Amino acid sequence: MLSFQLAKNGDLPQIESIIQEAYEPISDILSRPPGALDKTAEKIFQAFSNNQLYTLYNEKHGLVGTFSLALTESETVKMFHFAIKPQFQEQGAGSWVVKEVIKMIKQQMPNVSGIELEIYSKIPSHLNFYNKFGFIQIGRKEIRGEKILILKKQL
Numbered sequence: 809m810l811s812f813q814l815a816k817n818g819d820l821p822q823i824e825s826i827i828q829e830a831y832e833p834i835s836d837i838l839s840r841p842p843g844a845l846d847k848t849a850e851k852i853f854q855a856f857s858n859n860q861l862y863t864l865y866n867e868k869h870g871l872v873g874t875f876s877l878a879l880t881e882s883e884t885v886k887m888f889h890f891a892i893k894p895q896f897q898e899q900g901a902g903s904w905v906v907k908e909v910i911k912m913i914k915q916q917m918p919n920v921s922g923i924e925l926e927i928y929s930k931i932p933s934h935l936n937f938y939n940k941f942g943f944i945q946i947g948r949k950e951i952r953g954e955k956i957l958i959l960k961k962q963l
Contacts, residue, residue, distance in 0.1 A: 810904050815861040815874070823863065823874045824848050830873075830891035837930050839953050844889055851889065864892065864905060872896045875905060879920070884960070885913055887925045906941050914963055922962045929955040 815823060831842045844851075855861040855876040864873030873892035877885050887909065892901050913920050925943070927934040935945075938959050947958035 809867045810864060810872075810901060811867075812862050812864045812875075812905065812908065814859060815856050815863045817856070819863050819871060820849070820852055820856060822871050823852050823861070826871070826874050826893055827852070827889060827891045829894055830897075833894070834928065834931060838928060842928070843951065844891070855889065864901065866896065866901075869896070873901060873905065875909070877909065879917070880924070883919055883921050885909075885917070885920055885923045887923055890925070902937065903940075906938075910941070910961070910963070920963060922960050924958060924960045926956050926958050929957050935959075 827844055827848055831844045835841050835845070852861060855878075858878070860876045860878045862875050862877065863871050864875070866872045873890075873896065875890040876888050878888070880886055890902070890905070892905075910923065913923065923943075924946075925938070926949075927938065929935075929948070935957065938961075941961060943959040943961045945957050946960045949956050949958065
């Protein structure tokens with residue numbers, strides 16, 4: 809059984825570890841380390857301080873994932889730093905999170921027009937994953953030499 813909730817202060821070291829574990833494998837694919845691995849503790853604390861940081865719990869194994877949500881000025885929710893421990897990937901946890909976040913936003917934030925996120929273009933499996941939930945590419949950008957795809961799901 810999975811659940812998610814706002815992160816607690818005591819979760820921060822474990823969240824940093826989960827992000828490190830989850831993003832480390834894609835470092836070999838990219839021409840530079842992923843942005844999530846740059847000043848991770850600082851970014852986590854900022855998201856935590858702004859009540860944007862969530863934890864994903866498995867009732868048997870405890871904290872197994874994390875993500876952040878932020879409301880933008882354009883009434884869109886931005887999802888970032890989505891990470892699940894590698895041993896829990898490919899088991900439906902990521903799909904569960906995306907479905908539950910969509911449901912939560914629709915129920916609690918009816919004025920929100922959509923959800924946006926960014927992925928690296930060099931990892932087509934991420935694009936395939938989000939396409940399953942109706943995310944479409946709405947833009948591209950480049951950050952420190954890496955091509956980034958901007959995806960959005962209309963609500």
